[in-house]
Amino acid sequence: MRCPAADDLGATGPPAPAPPEVSDIYEVIHRRRDVRGQFTGEPIPDDVLARVLAAAHAAPSVGLSQPWDFILIRSAATRAAFHEHVMHERDVFAATLPDSSSFEKIKIEGVRESTLSIVVTYDPDRGSPAVLGRHAIADAGLYSVCLAIQNLWLAATAESLGVGWVSFYRESFVQEMLGIPPSVRPVAWLCLGPVTHLESTPDLERHGWRRRTPWQEAVHSERWPSFTPGRED
Amino acid sequence: MRCPAADDLGATGPPAPAPPEVSDIYEVIHRRRDVRGQFTGEPIPDDVLARVLAAAHAAPSVGLSQPWDFILIRSAATRAAFHEHVMHERDVFAATLPDSSSFEKIKIEGVRESTLSIVVTYDPDRGSPAVLGRHAIADAGLYSVCLAIQNLWLAATAESLGVGWVSFYRESFVQEMLGIPPSVRPVAWLCLGPVTHLESTPDLERHGWRRRTPWQEAVHSERWPSFTPGRED
Numbered sequence: 001m002r003c004p005a006a007d008d009l010g011a012t013g014p015p016a017p018a019p020p021e022v023s024d025i026y027e028v029i030h031r032r033r034d035v036r037g038q039f040t041g042e043p044i045p046d047d048v049l050a051r052v053l054a055a056a057h058a059a060p061s062v063g064l065s066q067p068w069d070f071i072l073i074r075s076a077a078t079r080a081a082f083h084e085h086v087m088h089e090r091d092v093f094a095a096t097l098p099d100s101s102s103f104e105k106i107k108i109e110g111v112r113e114s115t116l117s118i119v120v121t122y123d124p125d126r127g128s129p130a131v132l133g134r135h136a137i138a139d140a141g142l143y144s145v146c147l148a149i150q151n152l153w154l155a156a157t158a159e160s161l162g163v164g165w166v167s168f169y170r171e172s173f174v175q176e177m178l179g180i181p182p183s184v185r186p187v188a189w190l191c192l193g194p195v196t197h198l199e200s201t202p203d204l205e206r207h208g209w210r211r212r213t214p215w216q217e218a219v220h221s222e223r224w225p226s227f228t229p230g231r232e233d
Numbered sequence: 234m235r236c237p238a239a240d241d242l243g244a245t246g247p248p249a250p251a252p253p254e255v256s257d258i259y260e261v262i263h264r265r266r267d268v269r270g271q272f273t274g275e276p277i278p279d280d281v282l283a284r285v286l287a288a289a290h291a292a293p294s295v296g297l298s299q300p301w302d303f304i305l306i307r308s309a310a311t312r313a314a315f316h317e318h319v320m321h322e323r324d325v326f327a328a329t330l331p332d333s334s335s336f337e338k339i340k341i342e343g344v345r346e347s348t349l350s351i352v353v354t355y356d357p358d359r360g361s362p363a364v365l366g367r368h369a370i371a372d373a374g375l376y377s378v379c380l381a382i383q384n385l386w387l388a389a390t391a392e393s394l395g396v397g398w399v400s401f402y403r404e405s406f407v408q409e410m411l412g413i414p415p416s417v418r419p420v421a422w423l424c425l426g427p428v429t430h431l432e433s434t435p436d437l438e439r440h441g442w443r444r445r446t447p448w449q450e451a452v453h454s455e456r457w458p459s460f461t462p463g464r465e466d
Contacts, residue, residue: 015283024257025391029288050248055262057448064437093368133400135326146379158258167366179457204297215290220304224412
């Protein structure tokens with residue numbers, strides 16, 4: 001089916017393969033998964049972890065503010081306490097569903113099985129008061145932190161590690177548990193470590209929660225589309 | 234100097250190089266720049282643009298909601314109108330600085346010189362009401378959009394294109410100009426296209442606005458640090 005919203009870039013199917021000199025990054029981008037059940041708990045060599053963290057720190061940031069921090073958590077006690085909190089929040093979410101049967105089989109975290117956790121935070125005071133590029137968009141610093149997270153995720157994937165972003169938690173719980181000041185915001189709790197394998201299909205799609213859309217549906221020309229074909233919501 | 238905050242991963246300097254099979258992505262991550270002055274305006278081949286957009290769309294998203302859209306803007310009139318708005322916001326920011334002399338020489342956008350613009354948006358209604366993983370963190374969908382942006386940025390860099398994120402604008406201006414509904418939030422205005430070269434040092438560092446910190450300063454063990462050496466703010 002011809003999809004005019006796709007800006008004439010190829011209406012269906014995957015794009016043409018990249019030439020060999022640029023294809024490696026695409027392999028990593030498309031192989032990357034949000035891991036829950038495949039962590040082995042094996043150690044991460046220090047040099048690998050250093051490369052992954054340096055890659056995160058090399059992300060672009062508004063006004064070169066580099067407003068992120070990475071707290072590495074190996075403590076079993078801290079991770080057990082967080083896990084308990086996540087299980088509670090899982091119940092909170094399940095209670096909002098009209099029918100939670102499809103949610104019940106979905107694993108939402110690998111906090112205890114993964115090798116370590118990395119809490120990524122955002123400090124809006126870094127580089128303030130005059131953060132170049134943030135006066136009109138207060139969230140621009142928060143965006144920078146997410147760019148660092150994706151660098152971390154891709155670097156870890158290239159290193160054959162799995163990453164799982166856990167988001168069933170209250171920010172205030174993490175702040176209190178880790179002594180994070182009220183002005184600094186936890187953005188992500190990431191599980192990291194060696195894995196048995198990466199699934200070729202995202203967990204939520206495998207378990208029938210939701211299916212990925214073709215990339216062409218997200219691409220539009222010149223203006224917001226008045227109608228997007230094939231979109232349910 | 235030994236830096237205990239760095240979690241024993243190597244206290245100073247860059248991490249050890251990656252083995253050849255994983256090093257390509259690091260080369261891209263560290264070569265990537267936020268481009269303003271190096272755009273040539275030459276065309277982007279359709280297959281290249283398709284790969285870059287498909288890479289963005291392959292990002293992880295909370296609850297597999299894929300809440301992003303990409304509006305490709307080639308219209309010179311639209312870009313000229315946006316450029317005028319950005320110049321106004323530049324003046325607004327400059328007026329807040331006690332001394333704007335170091336800001337005056339910094340170019341903040343390449344909207345008219347680049348080949349095209351891509352406006353990236355966030356639609357919180359995608360996949361709602363029950364977005365898995367968003368009940369406790371309302372911004373989780375916004376974070377997903379930023380992960381897609383970093384995929385786009387790295388893919389473009391691998392394709393020898395430059396990307397420049399312009400953030401001197403009011404979201405409401407972009408919504409109105411492009412017919413974006415009030416419920417959908419513009420997250421980024423990206424300039425994209427071939428470049429003469431990528432600078433080896435970020436513009437803001439070259440122009441003395443701010444210097445990058447060593448990655449080790451952003452890494453901590455187990456808890457938020459009570460004191461971070463070498464940090465000014």
